[in-house]
Amino acid sequence: MPNKYLIASIFAFLFCFSTPAQEKEKKRKKLPKEVVIDSIIEIRDPINPLSPAKAAFYSAILPGLGQAYNKKYWKIPIVYGAIGTGVYFYLTNNKEYNRYRDAYKRRLAGFTDDEFYKDANGNQLLTPRVTTEGLERGQKFFRKNKEIALLVTFGLYALNIIDANVDAHLLQYNVDENLSLAPHYKFNELDASSNLGLTLNFKF
Template sequence: MSCFSLIAQENDSKKKQLPEEVVVDSIIEIREPINPLTPAKAAFYSAILPGLGQAYNKKYWKIPIVYGAIGTGVYFYISNNKEYNRFRDAYKSRLAGFTNDEFYFDAEGNQLTNPRVTTEGLERAQKFYRRNKEISLLVTIGLYALNIIDANVDAHLLQYNVDENLSLAPHYKINEFDASGNVGLTLNFKF
């Protein structure tokens, strides 16, 4: 058996020089840093003025939906409040002994001997419109809160990492032993 040993020396002039600049690979993306206060700021803006948080998130198409929803709730509240006050005023007039409320007159303005709506009918109408008024107020407050929640959640989702290297996919596999189907969910990370 023989053994060879070879020793080589390099000249300093032949050594490779390091490049002066480093080239960044095109695969690496530099992202803007996440501002953790963005969702709170969007919610605050929506609380101050409905739709302002959606504008802050640059979701301008949601602003008409916000104003339409809240405006509809306000419209029904005002309408029910107007009808409630109408029947309440007639009821108070009847209790005071007057026969000159609007339900004692026909369409031409002639006074009737019997009212179109009885006193019990006025009581039922008051209860009906008061309940509808309260429901309209609760719905409007709920839509206002939903506007704030939407702005907050949307600001959170803008910071969500939607990268091609992350994937969540459903899969279906047939079990070879008992020929039953298995359903699952696969989470893949690619580095």
């Protein structure tokens, strides 16, 4: 009789362990065959190491062409406006320089018929509107201005090439939202001072 109770107790004990195991097995069977993770995978264009060189080369051939290659079309009017302004000031100062130089040469030759010996209506004057010394100073002034305008124009032309090159580099630069660098401002209540710095955030 005690053996029957012992055997019954063992079966009851085993049954208690088998029931959760069976339930776990059923739950395992209910799992789907595939687990789909809802995520967006961004496929980036391959990096072209020659792209910056091409953009710079195109801008060197024709200003604004490198910006068009980078698809920054809004920069083309700025490029032409800047370079065109430099060319305009160069031509204007060069024209004035030539006026003063031609008049100065005629004065040295002994003539008194240059444009500065005449009034606005073209009538001959007894004394010139601009003296010979004034013509000499004018030549120096306009020559200096046209040289500065020429240097500025070449500088803007070079800047157009650099801009196209840098833009092409930045277009291929990987900007990840998980990596950010931002300034921060914090007020210290203990000593009533303020702290300004940079915060680097990196998300795994």
